[in-house]
Structure formats: C-alpha cells, structure tokens
Amino acid sequence: xxRLPLFEFRSPRTLEEAVRILDGxxxxxxxxxxxxxxxxxxxxxxxxxxxxxxxxxxESLRHVQLSDSGSRLGxxxxxxxxxxxxxxxxxxxxxxxxxxxxxxPHIRNMATLGGNLCLDTRCNYYDQNYEWxxxxxFCLKKDGNTCWVATxxxxxxxxxxxxxxxxxxxLGARVRLFSRSGEREVALADLYNNDGINYIKRRPDEILAxxxxxxxxxxxxxxxxxxxxxxxDFPVLSVAAAARFSTQGVVEDARIVVGSAxxxxxxxxxxxxxxxxxxxxxxxxxxxxxxxxxxxxPLDNTDFDMTWRKRVTAEFVTYALRxxxxxxxHVERESVTRHPLPQS
Amino acid sequence: xxxxxxxxxxxxxxxxxxxxxxxVDVSFAPYKTxxxxxxxxxxxxxxxxxxxxxxxxxCAVLLEGKPVLSCLVLGVECDxxxxxxxxxxxxxxxxxxxxxxFADLGAAQCGYCTPAILVTAKSLLDEHxxxxxxxxxxxLSGVLCRCTGYLQIFEAVEAAMVKIAEQNAAAK
Numbered sequence: 253x254x255r256l257p258l259f260e261f262r263s264p265r266t267l268e269e270a271v272r273i274l275d276g277x278x279x280x281x282x283x284x285x286x287x288x289x290x291x292x293x294x295x296x297x298x299x300x301x302x303x304x305x306x307x308x309x310x311e312s313l314r315h316v317q318l319s320d321s322g323s324r325l326g327x328x329x330x331x332x333x334x335x336x337x338x339x340x341x342x343x344x345x346x347x348x349x350x351x352x353x354x355x356x357p358h359i360r361n362m363a364t365l366g367g368n369l370c371l372d373t374r375c376n377y378y379d380q381n382y383e384w385x386x387x388x389x390f391c392l393k394k395d396g397n398t399c400w401v402a403t404x405x406x407x408x409x410x411x412x413x414x415x416x417x418x419x420x421x422x423l424g425a426r427v428r429l430f431s432r433s434g435e436r437e438v439a440l441a442d443l444y445n446n447d448g449i450n451y452i453k454r455r456p457d458e459i460l461a462x463x464x465x466x467x468x469x470x471x472x473x474x475x476x477x478x479x480x481x482x483x484x485d486f487p488v489l490s491v492a493a494a495a496r497f498s499t500q501g502v503v504e505d506a507r508i509v510v511g512s513a514x515x516x517x518x519x520x521x522x523x524x525x526x527x528x529x530x531x532x533x534x535x536x537x538x539x540x541x542x543x544x545x546x547x548x549x550p551l552d553n554t555d556f557d558m559t560w561r562k563r564v565t566a567e568f569v570t571y572a573l574r575x576x577x578x579x580x581x582h583v584e585r586e587s588v589t590r591h592p593l594p595q596s
Numbered sequence: 597x598x599x600x601x602x603x604x605x606x607x608x609x610x611x612x613x614x615x616x617x618x619x620v621d622v623s624f625a626p627y628k629t630x631x632x633x634x635x636x637x638x639x640x641x642x643x644x645x646x647x648x649x650x651x652x653x654x655c656a657v658l659l660e661g662k663p664v665l666s667c668l669v670l671g672v673e674c675d676x677x678x679x680x681x682x683x684x685x686x687x688x689x690x691x692x693x694x695x696x697x698f699a700d701l702g703a704a705q706c707g708y709c710t711p712a713i714l715v716t717a718k719s720l721l722d723e724h725x726x727x728x729x730x731x732x733x734x735x736l737s738g739v740l741c742r743c744t745g746y747l748q749i750f751e752a753v754e755a756a757m758v759k760i761a762e763q764n765a766a767a768k
Contacts (some may be wrong), residue, residue, distance in 0.1 A: 253632070255632075256627040256629065259627060261626065261672050288650050288668050291650075291668045292668070355738070359650055361662045362668065590733070590737070
C-alpha cells in the first residue's frame, strides 16, 4: 500500500478564508481541488505538503457565467461539467474536446478545470515511485542534481501535460488569481514558464479562481491530442486551433497552440499569423503546419519517439485547420480517439 | 503503562457517511483515502485496491451517484456523503440484474475489476437506461480488465439493461 504522507487538513468555505490560510505559508500549504494529480504525486513523495487546503466547499469557484459580453468559468468546475455541457460548443468546442479527452470518466468526475491548468509537469524520470527515483539518485526536478533526459542541462525539461491550457490559450483566455494581498488577471498564454520546475507563475499564496473568455462570436475551435492509448492517457503532443472567419471564409484572426512539446504550451505565432487574410486552402494549411512544427521540439522524456511526435505536430495542425474549414475529419479522429467527442 | 501509538496509526478523524444506504460512523487515521477506510476500517473489501494512482479504475465507487476513484478521495472529504460500493448493489439474497448478467455471460473472469465495472455500469444505466454500445464503452473506459477483452462485459451490460427494463415494466 502506497500511503499518503501525513498532512494537516483545512477546508475553508469562502475564497477570502482560503487566501488567508495560504497567506505567508509558501509552498508547504497546497490547495486541493480534484486531487487526481496532487494525491498520486503525494503518494510517490514528489510533493509532500504540510497542509492540504480543500477547495471543495468554496461555492464561488463552481459558477459558470456565459453571456454575449464574455464568459467566466469557476476553476473548480469538473472536467465532466465542461465536457458534458452543450453550452461549451461553437467557439468553445476546443475546450469541451480537451476536457473530454483528459483521462477517464471517473477522473473527469473529480478533476477540475483549475487543477488541469495548474497540472504538474511530467517526465519519465519523475513520475515514478520513491524507490525507483532513489535508485537513479533522483533527478533535477525533485531531490537530485542531474536531468536524466538532458544530462548537460541546468534546466528541468519535464513536459507540460495539460490538455485544457492549449485549448484555452487558443481561445485567448485569461485567468484570475486571488491572494490575500489582492487579485490579478493574467493572460493564460503568459501564466507558464518554459521550465519543468517553475512551470507556472501562480505564487504559492494565490488561488487560480476563474477563467475569463472574451466573446467568441464567429470563432471556431478544435483540439487534437496524441496519446498511446485511444481511451485514456496524458497527451504526448497536442494541437489546439481557433480561427475567426469572414463570411467569405477568409481568416480574420487565428491562434494555433502546440501542447506537450515543451515545459509550457507553445503559441505558434508565425503559423497563426501566416493564415491572416487567407482562406484555408491546401497551400495556406501546409504553410501553417510547417511553421507550427518548427517550434515543437519534443524531447525523449515521455511516451513515443520524439522525432515522430514532432512530425505529428504538422499532421495535427493540418487536421485541425481542415476541420475548422468544415471538412469531415471523423476518420482521422477515430484513428487517434476511441470515443465520440463533443463536436461544434 | 501508557502506550503511545505512532501518529499515522491514530484514528483521530471521524466521519459519518451513508454507505450503501446505511448511516455509518467511522474513525480513521486522517491521511487515509476512502479506499483505505472502506477496506481497512469498514471491512468492505469488495472495492479493490489496484494501482492506487488513478490508472486502473479497480477502486471505483459511486460518490453521490457518480463513479469516482476511491484511491484518490480523501476520507476527510467524505463526511455526510452518499457512497455506494459493490456490497450495496444487490439486495439480500437477490443479485442486481447487472450481477446476474455478468455471472450468466462470463463477464467476470478473475473478478478483480468486476466490482468497479458493476458500480460504474450501474451509474451509467441509472442515467441512461437505454445506453448505446458507444456509451457503455466510453463509461467503462476508465476501468482496466485484462481478462475478458471487454466484449462479454459490454454484452452483459446490455443484457442487464433489458432485464431492468422488463422488471420496471412488470412493476408498473
């Protein structure tokens, strides 16, 4: 039996009480939402917080507000809440698909949107039990001095493995962070660092409380995820794409985001820009796919061959853009996903 | 002589839960997961202990009617909540139609995943009494079975669905 380490347990009822508990405690007090990432990590002694603070009773973190002037999603909505709610379609389809593709139905009933955005980075040398990691003298990310993926590297290269972040970055989302000293709003694209250890700019005394979206009139979006098993796995490469079209089908705005190819989701800026003012035809799609694949530099620290994962980036951008222009992509979908997904 | 137990074995946390329809008070060591409490403190060993990391699904139970992994639910978070385990599925002397169909159709071989699959399937059929094969596949995708190849399981869920519909029609 892999037991949890001892911890002190707190269960605040309001956000104000929660940020008071976190205030001044540093990383030794951690918020607990669904627990599907943190509790396995605690069992493997990758994270050993002195205090766990449950967010389960903080009602204000579970609201949904969808309106013509934009949307606000509470961070403690479960992934099932999002995947099964038909309101998260049209512009927000990428978010619904990303949520539906996280893990399994059981885990989606527990795991939260905020938890997936704050998900710990993953690596073959880190996501192992304590004894396994001890046998290799640990690694840079936890308790050791060497990165076993890139032994010359002074920086941890563990992989960003969140599905919802690439989707929400493609939708231009912002997040609201609360602490006792106040609140701040950060573009989700700016929330992450390309560093497997300090991968997130959320301070330990802050709670990621809410996701904000501007109106998505005229936008279409989609999410493609590569994983070993068709039914459930962490992503080892993903592509989120969103575009706003004119009535003539010309791209007025576009965002392509590559996930699980670095320690943070990567915004494919040049690829996105290359689509502006053009319609999605084989030439413009091929150009964007090549530009997006250029920024994806996957390393050999997760499942599948890294050079193949890089090649899949271009394939997935192609699939995503063909889907956005209205092609029927269900055959390609079924080749990578075993279950029906939310469609726009 | 005063014997001081180590902190990790002290049953200093207490909750009251509705377990399979009965109110149960339980004291346990506060770091324990729902799975550990069910098996070790309540002797409900129907729920199986698999990977403990959320990868296999063997520990699935219904929490407020929804399937979750009991190895990733803290006991201290369960106070006042409804929990259904495989022990609560049938009535005394009467198998639940799902259990009946699983036995009839060879849907359980080694049986290790069976409790988790049964409660997960129950939750699906409660919500979708006429679930499609795709819905059954998706709902059960979080529980690994390394014996059956899943086909007998899907067929048994479908057979149970028919049986439940017949029972409901007869009861009207």
